[in-house]
Amino acid sequence: MNHAKGPLLSIDVGTQEATAVDVTTELSSFVGGRGLCTKLAHDRIPFDADPFGPENRIYFATGPLQQSGMSFTGRMNCTGLSPLTDGLLSTNAGGYLSRNFVATGHPAVEITGASDELLVLHVTDEGVEFVEAPELAGATVPEVTEYVKRERDLDAENIACIGPAGENRVRFACVMTYESRAFGRGGMGAVLGSKNLKAITFEGDSEPDVALPEDVQQEVHSAAATSDDLMRRQGTTGGTEFINDNFSLPTRYFEKYHFEDADKIGGDAVEEKKYKKGSCSMCAFACKLPTRDEATGLETEGPEFETVFSFGSNCEVGDIVDVMQSNELCDVYGLDTISCGNAVAAYLAAEDEFGNADLIHETIERIATREGVGDLLAEGVSRAADELGVRNYTVKDMEFAAHDGRVLYGQALSYAVANRGGDHMYSTTLRVEYDGEVDPETLEGKPELVMRRENHAAFRDSGIVCAFAGGTDHVTEETLEALFECDYEELQEVGARTVELERHFNNERGMDREADTLPYDIPGMEEAVGKYYDLRGWNPDGTVSDDVVAEYAATRSSTAD
Template sequence: MRHAQGPLLTVDLTERTATTTPIDDRLDSFVGGRGLNTSLAYDRISSDADPLGPENRVYFSTGPMQYSTTSYTGRMAATSVSPLTDGLLSSNAGGFLSRNVTGAGYAAVELAGASDDLLAVHVREIGPDGEPDVRFEEVSDLEQSEVSAVSDRFAETHDLEPQHVACIGPAGENGVRFASVMTSDTRAFGRGGLGAVLGSKGVKALTFDGEADADLDLDWPDDAGEIHREAATSDSIMKRQGTTSVTELANEVDALPSYYFAETSFEGVEGISGDRVEEKKYKKGTCSSCAFACKLPTRDEETGVETEGPEFETVMAFGSNAGVDDVVDVMRANELCDELGMDTISCGDVVSMFLESEDEFGNAGLVRSLVEQIAYREGVGDKLAEGVHRAHEEFGADDWTVKGMEFSGHDGRALNGQGLAFATANRGADHMYGEFYPYEYPLVDPDDAFDPTGLDGKPPKLVEKENRNAVLDSAVVCKFSRGTVTDDHLAALLDADYDDLQSLGARVVALERAFNNARGFDREDDTLPYADAIEGFDAALSEYYAIRGWNDDGTVPGDAAGLGAERRPAGDD
């Protein structure tokens, strides 16, 4: 099976040292990306680690596809214990950073310990003797700096463009539980608060500088060229509207959360639709090596606001869920979140919760003020920075989260399979973990579609999708390759049987679950605010566990994780 290349680079922030460890056997088993990160975290993070304490660790990695030049491969993975969910969480970001990490010669980078001073960690290409070249720079002058200011600083002082930089904004420094790690200024390791973890470690930025076209002996099949050609010639609406192309469809089928989840359709949807976003798009945008070019550089000439996006989830969170019906107002909120370093989904949902408590839906000026207050933990923003789960009671609101993570769009009350996917996802209420919604709108061939109502026949498909997505995240391949990177293509790219890939994905999901079980997660956490409204939910959940070979209480049997290594015991740092 093809896998990432190179050693693990461990950066000890407390001691300011860097060491390398060969991990060839682990790469053979877990390929790279999310799989590799999960296996490392399972071994090396204590089961009782404080997410914002020095004992937590962060892993950044690429996969084998970052050694190719085919489309859908400009992404990389990051993993840590989440300060939002308190469980193990992987996120991934697009852009151009992954090629620079790959060029530096490492399969993964591990951040351990914490610095008392604010640091930039500069990772350079591994030496011919295998010795790491890592430099620590104190950057107190960047304290509370916004993301673009960090990029500007390293462009000026180190001749590094934004695609070489992963950094946090003020939100990460201030411990906002849904702070992002940003790269290329506008691409985010968004969900789960990994930016707050970097902030707790005193890391303002990581930079990577290696030869992105490093000569590696990987023989790619013809499938790679076919995928690239199809991406280039596709007439997909996503090339014009990104994921906002689904906004009006979601509204039509009552799957567009609105007014802090009180409703599932929005009368102002036309003002935040894909057509409105397309009108603001002023050039093409893409990720490294990708010909699909689905990104959305947008600009409003009248106000001067310029951003990348918003994508559908941001349109939901800062648009319909906040009662805002002007796409320019959503663009402004999106731009603020990118600059301040916050997940737009969680931030939009927590702002919408506050708007409900104050009867201020539609107040776009208040929305922007709240975004800034959250990032700097000022006024009411200090409480909202804790996220919906920790703050909802104070504002008299319902807890619209799963495992502490705020909901994305594609409402499970209308798309019941996606509802089950929200519940089972190890990282919480995130649409891309199981990604069942395409089968229920549907966005797939009618022969592959499911009736959105009910859960009959859906658990087996959900297991397959979760496993496949874990493989994509390990490879690392963009999930927007749906319909282009077929099962046969994926197997050819990774030089493996598809059944073996399903086994890999199942093992990654089980490791995540086993880690979370050790932190107290079980069946009670696999639930929804509306679980009682979905017929057969409990039976479907039990069926899901049975297919995975897990216990009916949502825990993994001792031998099911299949890692072949002991967990680090609680309290062992």
């Protein structure tokens, strides 16, 4: 099976030391990206670690596909112990960072320890430079980009950084790259903040030796370049009105299922503000959304569908420019738009202020700086709900995405059992339910469907290939078999191992079946969860047996810590 190559670069920001670690065995079993990072995190982060403590580690990684020129491969993975969910969590981002990361000669970089001073790291194929940068305290994401450009003559595509939200340990702070692309979910920006690490840059000229079939790469690239998919014009917002009319677009902090102004913030409204094409590295599909409002001069990238939901319908805001402004503020301060939007919506529900765009924008800034009510909301909905007097719409303390499990039962099951909690990308079961491939309002057959789609997603994030490639049928199971030179069931096994190690880590932190619950009732959900455990070979209480995890001991290089 094709996999990424090279040593792990382990960087201790406390001692300011960097060490190369052989991870050949891990790579051969987990390929790269999320799989590799999950394996390393499982073995190297103490089960009782504090998410904000120096013993927590954060991993950045690419997969073998980032060493190609194929469309749909401009992405990277980030993994660590989440301050939002208190469990092991992976997130990924697009943009242009991945190829610069690969050029350092490392498939993965590990950050551990904590610095006494605010740091910027410069990682190249010749080593690591530690630069104290106290002048960046409180700097926004664009300000960090300006600093790096001035001091190192590097551009936004070389940078991963945090904004004020990360420094202030907002539990859903992002790591940002290319200014507008986010390692979005779970608070990895707050982990970097706890380590006093403001930014990392990557550059080099390394060319790791990974051979991928040229004909398959070209076929995918050509299909991306000629596709007439609506997503190329409207990104993920293209389905807004369809979902609103036929399923559910959560509105007024999940109080309603339908938003009467969906057309004012949906795909057509976004496309009207789009002023040029946007893409990720090497990708001809170009589904990104650089938008501009001529009247105000506001420019941003997006909003994507999840932001249209979180700051639009769920806050009962029907003006696309207001949603664009919320999106831009989150990018500038380094905040996950889904969690932040839901936290703001919960606050609006408590104050009966739905639709108040000025209050929304003010509250985003207060969250990033932890001022006033922002200090409470920065803890996330689950920790703030009781004090606000609102319902806790989260799973495992992770705020929900837009895709409503109350009408998509398979997606509801996915939310319930996902190690990441209320995140839509963990299995993307929503896709086959929206498409009508399966009945959305039944759990029959859904446990196996969720399991296999979880496995697929875990491998996809290890490869790494963009989720939209599969959603648009440009990268099929057969394509993956050809790229990785193995049977698809072997890829499923890589995904299953990744999911299982995430689950075991979280089990060791006290999470079991009691965590696999929803804030609403779905008929037959308890039985479906039990069936899912059976299919995985897990215990009835939702735990992974130590015997199973012991089998993974052989997938650890002898030189690993």
